[in-house]
Amino acid sequence: MSTTRTNRRSFLKVSAATGGGMLLGLSWLSSCQNEQVAKAAPSLVMPEEWVTVSAFLKVGDNGVVTIMSPNPEIGQNVKTSMPMLVAEELDVDWKNVVVEQAGLDTEQYSRQLAGGSQSIRVAWEPLRKAGATARYLLVAAAAQQLDVDAGELRTENGYVYHDGSDRKLGYGELASLAATLSPPEEVTLKAAGDFKIIGHGKKNVDAKPIVTGQPLFGLDLQRDDMLYAAIVHPPAFGMKLKSVDDSAARSMPGIRDVVRINAAPEGVELQWSDVNAFPELVAVVGDNTWRVLQARKALQIEWETDSAAESTDAQRQKLQELLDNGTAEEARRDGDPEAAFARAAQVVEATYSAPFLPHNTMEPMNFFAHVTADKAELVGPIQTPEFLRTTVSRLLDLPEEQISIMMTRMGGGFGRRLYGNFGVEAALISEAAGGLPIKLVYSREDDMTQGTYRPEYLVRYRAALDEDGRLIGFHVRGTGTNESPVFANRFPAGTVDNYLAENLSSETNVSTGAWRAPRSNFIAGAEQAFLDEVAEAAGKDPIAFRLELFDRAIEDPVGEENDYDAERYAGVLKLVRDKSGWNTNDDKRGVAAYYCHNSYVAQVLELEMKNDEPHVTEVHCAVDCGIVVNPEGALNQIEGGITDGIGHALYGQLTLTDGVPDQQNYDTYRLIRHNEAPHAIHTHFVESETAPTGLGEPSLPPVIGALANAVYRQTGQRVYRQPFVQPRELRG
Amino acid sequence: MATYRLTVNGQPRTLEAEPEMPLLWALRDELGLVGTKYGCGIGACGACTVHLDGVAMRSCSLPLGKLNGEAITTIEGLSAEGDHPVQLAWLEHDVPQCGYCQAGQIMSAASLLNLTPDPSEADISSGMSGNICRCGTYSRIHAAVKTAAQKLS
Numbered sequence: 001m002s003t004t005r006t007n008r009r010s011f012l013k014v015s016a017a018t019g020g021g022m023l024l025g026l027s028w029l030s031s032c033q034n035e036q037v038a039k040a041a042p043s044l045v046m047p048e049e050w051v052t053v054s055a056f057l058k059v060g061d062n063g064v065v066t067i068m069s070p071n072p073e074i075g076q077n078v079k080t081s082m083p084m085l086v087a088e089e090l091d092v093d094w095k096n097v098v099v100e101q102a103g104l105d106t107e108q109y110s111r112q113l114a115g116g117s118q119s120i121r122v123a124w125e126p127l128r129k130a131g132a133t134a135r136y137l138l139v140a141a142a143a144q145q146l147d148v149d150a151g152e153l154r155t156e157n158g159y160v161y162h163d164g165s166d167r168k169l170g171y172g173e174l175a176s177l178a179a180t181l182s183p184p185e186e187v188t189l190k191a192a193g194d195f196k197i198i199g200h201g202k203k204n205v206d207a208k209p210i211v212t213g214q215p216l217f218g219l220d221l222q223r224d225d226m227l228y229a230a231i232v233h234p235p236a237f238g239m240k241l242k243s244v245d246d247s248a249a250r251s252m253p254g255i256r257d258v259v260r261i262n263a264a265p266e267g268v269e270l271q272w273s274d275v276n277a278f279p280e281l282v283a284v285v286g287d288n289t290w291r292v293l294q295a296r297k298a299l300q301i302e303w304e305t306d307s308a309a310e311s312t313d314a315q316r317q318k319l320q321e322l323l324d325n326g327t328a329e330e331a332r333r334d335g336d337p338e339a340a341f342a343r344a345a346q347v348v349e350a351t352y353s354a355p356f357l358p359h360n361t362m363e364p365m366n367f368f369a370h371v372t373a374d375k376a377e378l379v380g381p382i383q384t385p386e387f388l389r390t391t392v393s394r395l396l397d398l399p400e401e402q403i404s405i406m407m408t409r410m411g412g413g414f415g416r417r418l419y420g421n422f423g424v425e426a427a428l429i430s431e432a433a434g435g436l437p438i439k440l441v442y443s444r445e446d447d448m449t450q451g452t453y454r455p456e457y458l459v460r461y462r463a464a465l466d467e468d469g470r471l472i473g474f475h476v477r478g479t480g481t482n483e484s485p486v487f488a489n490r491f492p493a494g495t496v497d498n499y500l501a502e503n504l505s506s507e508t509n510v511s512t513g514a515w516r517a518p519r520s521n522f523i524a525g526a527e528q529a530f531l532d533e534v535a536e537a538a539g540k541d542p543i544a545f546r547l548e549l550f551d552r553a554i555e556d557p558v559g560e561e562n563d564y565d566a567e568r569y570a571g572v573l574k575l576v577r578d579k580s581g582w583n584t585n586d587d588k589r590g591v592a593a594y595y596c597h598n599s600y601v602a603q604v605l606e607l608e609m610k611n612d613e614p615h616v617t618e619v620h621c622a623v624d625c626g627i628v629v630n631p632e633g634a635l636n637q638i639e640g641g642i643t644d645g646i647g648h649a650l651y652g653q654l655t656l657t658d659g660v661p662d663q664q665n666y667d668t669y670r671l672i673r674h675n676e677a678p679h680a681i682h683t684h685f686v687e688s689e690t691a692p693t694g695l696g697e698p699s700l701p702p703v704i705g706a707l708a709n710a711v712y713r714q715t716g717q718r719v720y721r722q723p724f725v726q727p728r729e730l731r732g
Numbered sequence: 733m734a735t736y737r738l739t740v741n742g743q744p745r746t747l748e749a750e751p752e753m754p755l756l757w758a759l760r761d762e763l764g765l766v767g768t769k770y771g772c773g774i775g776a777c778g779a780c781t782v783h784l785d786g787v788a789m790r791s792c793s794l795p796l797g798k799l800n801g802e803a804i805t806t807i808e809g810l811s812a813e814g815d816h817p818v819q820l821a822w823l824e825h826d827v828p829q830c831g832y833c834q835a836g837q838i839m840s841a842a843s844l845l846n847l848t849p850d851p852s853e854a855d856i857s858s859g860m861s862g863n864i865c866r867c868g869t870y871s872r873i874h875a876a877v878k879t880a881a882q883k884l885s
Contacts, residue, residue, distance in 0.1 A: 075830025075867050203826045210831035211822045213767020213807030217832060220766040229755035253733065253750065288749075289770070290757035361777060362771050362832040362866050411769075411832025412866050442830035444772045485826065632826050636872070640829050642869025666864065675857035677870035 044098065051175035053137060054084050055108040055657045056130040059175035063158050065092050065609060070109040071119045072383050073206075076696040077633035078119045082127055084630055085120075088197040089131030089189060090196030091155040092171065098521075099205045103383040103406040112407075115418055115514070117597035117694025120629055124691050126191075132187035134178070141177035142169050143178030165236035186584075192627060192689045201632030206409060208420075217409040218366045218380035221439060226255055226368070229285045229429045229440045230292040232361020233278035233450060236659030237510045238307045241280040245300035249284055252298060254291040259283050259432035260440045261422050268394050273387040276421040277451040277511035289441050297613045307509045309659035312456075315481060316353070318506055319458040322479050323351070328502035334558050337464075338499035338664035340473030344464035346536040348537045352461075352526035354722040356513055356654040356662075358452035360671060364447040370437035371396060376403045376427055377437075381410035381417055388420035392427045415514035419452050437689065441691050445664045453654060454515030455480040457522045461530040464498070471496050478523070479504035482512045485523040491569065491595065492531070494562035495549035510656065516644065517697035520596040521704070525649060525722075528592035528705025533718065541584045542591050542709065543577050546570075564595040567610040571686055572602040572622040579684045580604035580620035590710030594702035598695030600686075603642070605706035607714060613725050616646050618680040621699060626690035634695055638683045641699030648671025649704040649724045670727075736796050740765065741809025751757040751797025756780045758796055759806060767807035767835050771864070778863030779832065782806050788843035790862075807835035810842060818842045821880035829867035837863045841877045845884055851877070 027490055047060025058066045067083035067090075083099045104112055135155055142160035143150040146167060154161050161168045192198075209216055234240055246258035264270060264279035282299060286292040341347060367380035378400055382388050385405045393400045410417060415674075426440040442450070457480040464473030474496045476487035484503035493499055515521060535545035550573070553566035573593045576582075582591070582604060593602035606618040619642050628634045651670035655662045663669035710717050738745045740763065747762045759765045759782070761835065768791055771779030775790035782791045783805035810816045818841045827848075828834045844851060844859035849857065856877045865873070 049743060075828075077829065096843065165763060203823070204828055204831075206831060207823050207826060207828055208814060210828045211807075211819045211838060212810075213765075213835045215766050217769075218786050219770065288753070288757055288761040290753050290761070291750075294752075360866055362769075362777070362830070362864065364770070405848065412830045414866070441770075442776075444777075570818050636829055636869070639871055640868035643870055644866070647868065665774055667774060670862050671866060672868070672870075673862075673864060674860040674870045674873065676861075677868065679871045679874045681871055 009721070019522070044096070047172065051179050053134045053179050054130060056127070056228035057090065057134055059171050061172045063170045064096050064098065065090065065158070065171065065556065066098050066100050069099050070102045070112050071123070072112065072114040072385065072407045073101065074114045074383060074410040074417065076114065076119065076637060077204060077630065078114070079409070080202055080442040081120055081630040081633055082123055083205070084197050084202060085123060085127035086131035088195055089128045090135050091157065093157040093559050094197055094202060095156055101407060101409070104389060106386060112385055114413055116417070117599070117696045117698065121598060121694060122693050126271055128189050132189055133183050137178040137181050138171050138174045138183050140181050141174040144177060145169060147173065158389055159703065167267055179566065188486070197625065198629050199631065202630050203632055206393065216409040217363050217411050218368065219363055219411070219441065221368045221379055221408065223368070223437055226437045226439055227285050227287060228289045228292050229283050229426070229438045230289070230296050230443065231425060231440065231446060232282045232296050233302060233446065234303050236309055237277055237451065237656065238305060238309045239303045239657045240306040241282065242302040242304040244282050244302070246282070248298040248300070249295040252291065252295045254287040255284060255295045256287065256436070257285040257433045259285065259429055261425060261428035261432055263395065263421060263428060271391060273384050273419055274391055274421065274424070275511050275513050277509065281425060283425070283440070285429065285433050285436065286437055293443055310508060310510065311657050312355070312655040315456060315508060315656070317478050317483070319456065322504045322506055322606055323460055323477060324456050326479070326504045328477060328504045331486060331501040332493060332533045333500050334493070334496070335498035337473050337475055337498040337500040341462065341464045341475070344473060345467045346465040346537055348463045348465070348534050350461055350530050350533055350720060351458065352529065352720050353458045354522045355652070356456050356510065357648060357652045358448045358654050358669070359412070359414045359415055359416035359452070359515060360448065360669070361410070361412030361414060364444055365416070365422035366440055367423040367426035368437070368439045369423070369430040371427050371430040372433070372435045373460055374402055376426060378404065378423055379406040379408060380423055380426070381408050382420050382423055383410070383413050383417040383421055384420060388423045391420065391424050395424060396427060396431060414516040415518065416452060419513050444666070448654070448664050448669060449661045451511035452513040453510065454521065455482050455512040457485040459485055459523065459526050461526070463530070463534045465534070465538050469540060471534065471538070473498040475500045477502040477504070479506060481508040481510065483505055483519070485519045487519065487523065487563070489561045489563045491564055494557045494566070495553045497558055499558065517596060517701050520594065520697070520701040521645070524594040524596070524701030525704025525708060528594065528702060529708040529718070532705070532709040532712065543573060543582060544584065546573055546593060568600050568624050569595055572600045572624050575622035575684055575686060576602040576604050576620050579622065579682065588713045590706040590708065590713060592702040592705030592709060594698070594705070596711055597697045597703055599623065599693045599695065599698040601698045601702050603703050603706040605703065605710045607707070607710045609714055614650065614707065614714070615676065616678040616707065619678050619682070619703065619706070621681065621683045622686065623683060623699070624686035624688060625695050625698070626688050626692040628685050629692050631685070634685070635683050637695045638699040639681045641697065642681055642703045643672060643677045645700035645703040646678065646707055647676070649707055649722050651723050653723045653727070736799070738804055739801070740811065741806060743862060747790055749796055752795050754792050755782065755794045755796060755799070755804070756791040759791060765806050765808055769832055771833065771836070777833070778840055779836040781836040781863065783839060783843055786843065786846050788840050807839060811837065814819045817883040818845065818876070818880045821876040821883065824879060825872045825876040827869050827872040827876050829869055833863060833865045837865065837873055841873070841880065844877070845881055849881065850885055851881055
């Protein structure tokens with residue numbers, strides 16, 4: 001046990017310069033914290049007393065520092081890299097830092113959200129300022145205690161030094177006084193060259209609890225008197241609940257209640273995060289996950305048709321019809337593309353497609369909720385806790401102040417947990433069951449058939465080349481279920497005089513949502529495969545061809561709204577060319593480059609054919625994401641994105657027959673496995689002093705293009721349809 | 733319902749449950765050992781891997797009624813201090829991203845090395861292919877298994 005002292009008053013004066021309204025004291029569950037810390041870092045000696053210096057950190061009397069990690073952790077490693085930003089400016093020894101996950105607290109923190117690869121980019125300045133502010137206060141406290149001017153003091157590794165009198169004080173000795181002082185209006189941040197933690201690889205702070213099986217994930221949560229809940233949603237998109245006879249289920253062992261809930265009642269305003277094809281559900285509540293999963297099989301449920309039962313074949317025909325004949329929205333036009341195609345010496349055209357993909361986080365959707373008359377406590381895996389709170393508030397008619405949300409470590413997110421329907425459902429089930437504390441658990445089948453899929457996409461590219469193989473016209477026309485994949489202002493926009501981008505969209509009752517690198521996860525592969533084909537038609541090396549285009553964008557860009565920096569784009573391509581030893585004459589590998597989430601990635605990929613299936617053996621990857629905060633975690637993200645991209649492009653596919661998903665578990669849905677994954681991935685970061693940008697997503701999109709191009713160079717066959725490896729029963 | 737006397741991580745444990753209840757849910761919901769994960773429920777992803785007498789088994793597909801007094805080891809009991817060579821190799825290679833599948837991966841790797849102390853590349857690939865990692869940490873898992881094998885030999 002330890003005690004905690006907090007001084008809230010001093011931090012009420014924080015100015016915008018020190019990170020907005022984020023620096024305020026929290027009340028800590030300190031006894032609990034010491035246990036967590038002891039498991040994560042058993043070698044650290046725990047302090048007798050913690051002092052809260054700000055919402056971002058507290059200092060133990062022995063100098064151990066706890067840094068709060070405000071953002072949801074989905075495996076992108078922000079729980080390590082974000083506290084590194086605070087620690088850098090605080091000037092502490094990373095070995096004496098422990099990290100604690102913060103819950104949702106919008107008064108203290110901003111943008112507690114995992115999405116768009118933006119966590120580090122957005123927090124880059126505020127978190128460093130939070131560290132620098134605390135360091136300023138500790139120095140000010142030392143100045144008082146030593147009776148010297150603060151300007152005579154310096155800090156290093158958790159100590160304040162007065163070199164003039166050869167004295168030093170540890171942060172642990174200064175924290176109590178520091179917490180009573182007023183924070184400064186402005187703080188000075190270190191120059192990049194002075195970083196001691198940023199840019200130096202730190203291992204995952206949760207690694208030890210992970211490898212020893214400690215409870216970390218939402219699914220692991222256990223509470224006294226907690227019950228378990230399972231839902232039943234309609235078997236097909238287009239159906240809804242009509243009636244339920246729960247008498248048999250209620251009499252089964254361990255079953256406590258069966259309830260009906262509605263997450264979209266009339267008159268309640270919903271938000272973007274409330275994507276949900278099946279708002280009306282039946283839920284079984286009982287004392288064991290397996291028992292509730294069994295009992296739901298005993299429910300007699302009548303479903304009714306709400307809208308058309310769609311099948312994949314028909315949806316694809318509809319997309320094709322739209323692409324061929326639909327009236328498109330013109331997203332960008334430069335020059336006179338029609339004239340360019342009319343005078344072209346050569347026109348290259350190709351059409352690419354990709355299927356629905358479920359997210360398949362390894363930890364299925366789940367959430368704990370305990371809803372009583374005047375408050376709701378929610379704990380679980382959620383990428384958007386603030387949005388979840390708002391929806392729960394509206395549905396329970398409970399003020400947001402009476403709802404608490406704690407984020408657990410997540411067994412993957414990939415966009416699925418942006419949409420918190422499972423958290424909403426948990427709250428509604430707890431309420432409907434009379435205020436019981438329950439943990440809702442989706443079975444894998446529930447998870448895979450619930451929707452929120454990556455949309456189906458279809459895109460057609462056309463390129464016009466003149467007699468000398470120069471690109472004089474470019475046309476992209478894309479469509480998809482619920483959204484078009486086209487980014488009008490991305491490469492090669494800006495590199496060609498005559499350019500046209502068009503969008504068409506097709507509605508469906510199958511719910512769709514963001515999936516790791518939304519839209520980019522398809523369009524990058526299509527575009528990069530197409531450019532390979534265009535380069536070949538032009539008789540040029542694929543890297544040289546792209547670099548020519550970038551030269552044009554650097555010297556004389558077309559239009560003013562190009563999303564990318566052509567020099568950085570070309571930079572990663574040159575880097576991967578050099579590092580991979582690219583052979584400009586006849587390389588048998590595939591190359592691709594892409595820009596998304598503010599970062600630039602280029603790859604060279606090698607594969608061999610095994611039993612008619614591509615097997616990727618080696619990938620070279622060049623990345624420009626600005627300053628690399630944590631090289632260890634960054635490498636892991638790049639490697640994971642590459643493997644994930646290869647796996648989904650080769651095998652991923654969810655199809656529907658009359659509204660029913662044909663794949664419901666891993667016996668029929670194929671995810672990449674150990675023996676199919678590349679084991680040699682070489683990542684090369686561009687050295688940079690530019691502020692950091694996204695890393696969780698950018699390595700995935702281009703690798704699909706590199707893979708497609710490598711397949712062509714190995715087999716002579718272009719691949720246009722994902723998955724590149726068609727399921728055996730579908731092979732013609 | 734029946735009474736089951738299990739030996740889990742060297743400790744005798746008693747519980748009342750249906751014979752059809754998979755060991756996974758007995759471990760997690762009845763005995764509070766949540767390190768063993770649920771991923772698919774059909775033995776296809778490996779997240780629920782435990783050892784029965786040192787050999788990897790999928791606990792989601794193993795009903796309590798089929799047990800015959802085998803020694804059950806879960807990730808919590810693989811080593812007393814979390815210092816099994818496989819766990820140490822996982823730390824050294826900083827394998828986890830989200831971390832959810834890693835307990836199952838580690839249990840599979842430890843079992844593989846019990847049975848095949850000096851595995852070839854192909855042994856590792858085939859031995860570890862029953863465990864899915866959606867984050868794509870396979871290259872690090874591969875390297876970590878090799879490191880653990882060296883330390884064990």
